[in-house]
Amino acid sequence: MLKSNNSVLPSLNRSTMAMWIQAQQLQGEALHQMQALYGQHFPIEVRHYLAQWIECQLWDSVELDNQAEEAKAKRLLDNLVAELQKKAQLQGGEDGFLLKIKLGHYANQLKSTYDCCPLELVRCIKHILHSEQRLVQEATNASTGSGVQAMDSLSQRHQQINQAFEELRLATQETENELRKLQHSQEYFIIQYQENLRIQAQLSSLSSLTPAERTQRETTLQTKRATVEAWLTREAITLQKYRLDLSEQHQKTLALLRKQQNLILDEELIQWKRRQQLAGNGGPHEGGLDVLQSWCEKLADLIWQNRQQIRRCEHLTQQLPLPGPMEELLSKLNADITDIISALVTSTFIIEKQPPQVLKTQTKFAATVRLLVGGKLNVHMNPPQVKAVIVSEQQAKALLKNKSTHSESSGEILNNNCVMEYHQATGTLSAHFRNMSLKRIKRSDRRGAESVTEEKFTVLFESQFSVGGNELVFHVKTLSLPVVVIVHGSQDNNATATVLWDNAFAEPGRVPFIVPDKVQWPQLCEALDMKYKAEMHSGRGLSEDNMVFLAQKAFTSSSNNPEDFRNMTMSWAQFNRESLPGRNFTFWQWFDGVVELMKKHLKPHWNDGAILGFVNKQQAQDMLLSKPNGTFLLRFSDSEIGGITIAWVAENPNKAGERLVWNLLPYTTKDFSIRSLADRISDLNHLLFLYPDRPKNEVFAKYYTPPLSKAVDGYVKPQIKQVVPEFTTPNPEPSGGTTFMDQTASPSVSHPNNFGVYPSMSDTMLDADGDFDLEDTMDVARHVEELLRRPMVNQWSSPPSGT
Template identity: 85%
Template sequence: MAMWIQAQQLQGDALHQMQALYGQHFPIEVRHYLAQWIENQQWDLVDMDNPAEEAKAKRLLDNLVAELQMKAQLQGGEDGFLLKIKLGHYANQLKSTYDRCPLELVRCIKHILHSEQRLVQEATKVSCGSGVVAMDTLSQRHQQINQTFEELRLATQETENELRKLQHSQEYFIIQYQENLRIQAQLSSLSSLTPAERTQRESALQSKRATVESWLTTEASTLQKHRLVGRRHTHSVPNIYPLPLTSRCEKLADLIWQNRQQIRRCEHLTQQLPLPGPMEELLNKLNADITDIISALVTSTFIIEKQPPQVLKTQTKFAATVRLLVGGKLNVHMNPPQVKAVIVNEQQAKALLKNESTHSESSGEILNNNCVMEYHQATGTLSAHFRNMSLKRIKRSDRRGAESVTEEKFTVLFEAQFSVGSNELVFHVKTLSLPVVVIVHGSQDNNATATVLWDNAFAETGRVPFIVPDKVLWHQLCEALDMKYKAEMHSERGLSEDNQVFLAQKAFTSSSNNPEDYRTMTISWAQFNRDSLPGRNFTFWQWFDGVVELMKRHLKPHWNDGAILGFVNKQQAQDMLLSKPNGTFLLRFSDSEIGGITIAWVAENPNKSGERMVWNLLPYTTKDFTIRSLADRISDLNHLLFLYPDRPKDEVFAKYYTPPLY
């Protein structure tokens, strides 16, 4: 419930964004009255792209409905009567909406919770001295975008009003024009009258004719000016990147489509009453411009919602999801498009971005690579879920120099054809996934992961596929490794400055303990994961990745508890322990073995009375911990008494001991 309490404190634009998350698909009242229950459920554990998870999603839906009905029954008294009815209605509504698609409920709630969390984090990230949240660059951008949308809305509304006036004026003009034709006919019939009657009638008709023609001339000029106003705001639709993405893209689509409809109505009025001037040419230009804008919008909002895995193993199932953010607003779902996925190499990706013809070119074969986009009424989303793709084969390019197969990058191309406006407009769209590295064996995984990490961390926006710098500053790599480590540990405890100095000593074969000595140093890709460390048969990355895998699989709780120092060399461990009582121990990562951790402790030297020494056990690896846990192994070793610096071992590890069997 803590998140909902914080969300209720949001103000201004953040509050409006939070309110916009709710609607008929998920009422805000449900979020309010079931806040604690909703936040206690493990929504993130449901795999949206696995049909087998539908049963889990169905249980969550049923439990949500049951909780809502229970909450409704608890309402009593006069004040609670209306709430009881409302909550009961919401329970039935959610059951009806999501009973056949419970995964969509999970998707909806996950989106709401993640969005709320983002808004709360943004609002509390920076505070000034008076305690007022400072407006950062992102919130300023939100404000600018909202202001631009309001200007566009007002301009479009103004044009709509002008167009209605024009239509009214033109209709009246046509009536008067018909009246003028009737007068002309009456003038022609004067020849049958007597001279006196003809003179009298002619004088009256000429006077009336002069009045009507004068009005027509003036009105024709006015109509022409009104039509020229149509050139106005169409060109002012900005090229912006809206956030929150979906709602603002839809708002932009709505405005653009209104402008297009106004241009079409102008064309219709022109056909009804052709007037001399450049009107046809202007309208053709406006039509072309607005079509280009719609094309740009559709193309740029065709996005990959769930990326394929960036390390892709052949003959292994994988999933991806693509989405058209404006699909609902433009009614694309009325003619459901089909999306195709193909894998392309670096050269083919370059050609695609240059709009060179690469039709039917691919670098491999993906099974189950066609998917029809589905429209989800409750959330208003149009998306295609590729749930069972598999890379059957891959065609590799010629390698350059020392480049290995795990350094070659591919990308998955998603392409589709969308019809907009009752098939009036047809757009061929495509989007590329993040770079992927294809492997055929699990042993290639760590080297492939290195390629992906380097690319994700150091690729520049708008680059030519898939160019990355060969060298980066050491502190930049440290930031990337820290993010990787915290993500794998699901922890805020990342790599400390001392940890980073340890890693620098390993990467550069240095003995300096001063962080400043490494701040301006650069590390190359070869130093990172091509050349082996001195005296070892593995690279810097392979050693680091081995640590991450070991921690992730077996030792994550101990790292998060602060029980593992890890990044300490043998000499440092000796210096630290010799100043402590016998039986004091610490845990450090092995220098000589990938994915190994050793226990170092201080004790008496059995061969020399009165002398103490530091002992090091052979490293434990994943293989050892699948047999017996670290905590149990520490419990077994009676000579280990205190975790460095002075914590009794049972105080730290007892909660992880395996209970004895009786």
């Protein structure tokens, strides 16, 4: 917990207080964990005296797996050393003399340690800062009571795990003490046993004495021997009891170890892997791997201590064999402890950074594997090599069922071998595959309607670890999340659908890579919302109204009631195998087209709330007809993938007094690569208010392109503007603001047919967005559209000078 300094605690957050100030207020176990982050690799004094400077640097901007970033890391190292030397020089007076020497020493130490590997310094500091931030956040939530129920549950679970570790530590210490007592008792027993042998030898040598002397001496020795033998008999029984008691204590400790290990590996680690999988859909990957590693290392320590104790018991038993079941009991204990450590090592070989789940051939990709107990078990003393191969779904099933002892491959990965490296600063043992490339892929026979973008593979990482100086050798394997292999960018859309469905709906412990064929609509909405928010980098995801719009599209329904869709299910075929009614694309292809358009060109406008987007044509008409002329809104095209259109209300130029809702031919990413949405809206003077009543300049002015500069070297630069002939009027500047472009004086290029303005239901051949309704004319319409979108010859208002 954090110390509560005069009610300051509730206001603690990173924006108002430096992280280091907060870290210094940690208490108890949190303070101990924070202090453990520092050492010779990075002294805590450096963190203290350069706290503000350290927290202002962009450590996260350095890609640790990219060797090209080494120059950036080197600059950070040099700047850190310079700051430290500067801080040392500022120390004066008697009190500052020792500090001056110490800081200077640390500057030299850091320089010599990291000069040849500056990326390791960045890795170290990132680890420290992220760990501090986690500890402070947990302590703040616990102290202020502001944590949600999930955080409370998490804290309780962590507290239970830490309490169990304390019990295990005490139990292991107790068996260690009992083992020492047993060893001392046995050593004394052996001494007395040797004494008994010596007495027997003396008795045997009495034959050389006179009868009188022999009788007197023999009586004394016989009495002494009887006493010793009686003691040996009693002590042998005591030793047997000590051994059996110790064996029972070890059995209890091993049961606790197994329970704790199951909790960490089968629950905490599985949950971490689940969060990692959801992160593939845009979910928050909360980290927590360092906490898991600390638990696994504690397990490794305790398991190894108990194993060594059992080995010492075996040695004592061999040294002094006594009747009883000890040999059998110790053999069972040894087998159990070996099983426990085997499960720990094989389960903690994990993929820290997954390969891309949509994997394109002949394209470089990266991945990182890590052994969470590598440092504790000294695996790094004999650095293991990791190999990566790509296997099919069937091969993955065989591997998990142990039907395949050798790793068959379904393709060829270049640069697929890597040696694990131990990073002293963070205590991690990992292998960074930086330059892998899938050269070729061997596909299996597909079933039914399944396409190549529905076929799943996985990258298998395997290695061999030696533990305890080759005492134990483990062959370890781990599978990546499912990957879909593509050979062309046009397959990316459908491959992403396969990955999203798998990440969202895979169940723990499944057979590779089974997923449900149908899911509840709310589940799918949750997955789509997660994906959308991640791509927008914003908290503004999909609203309930947006979900209703998507449900109407998915189920061809006109209902506006969210409850009507709550119990409905959507199959994989409906999601991305069967086309929507009257369209030549699937539900997912339409949604993904929206995501791509927004991500590339319209993200700021979505985050500003300027785009309604998920509104159909009839809804737009109903909304706009209740507003003044010139009111407009932005909605996604129903008929074109990745299209957005402007709908606005205006007078019918052919019939006085009649108001109509007009729609522009949808814009696509091609259009916005020529001219931005904000500039296009600026060009159209008849657009006055963004629905419901926001002046357009108030919303879009900050995104307008600044006015063109004057002629340079005798040349005048032409300017592209969009014009809608039916609505070409002088700029009324409704909001009182200034426009960034002179729409009358500047030379412009007009595309009167490019934007296909049409009123509602004005052409029976056009659908709601200006595309041909008939499927057999779709290709013709698109061809004509392409012809009309070709740049026209520039029209000059006057001959430019200098030509």
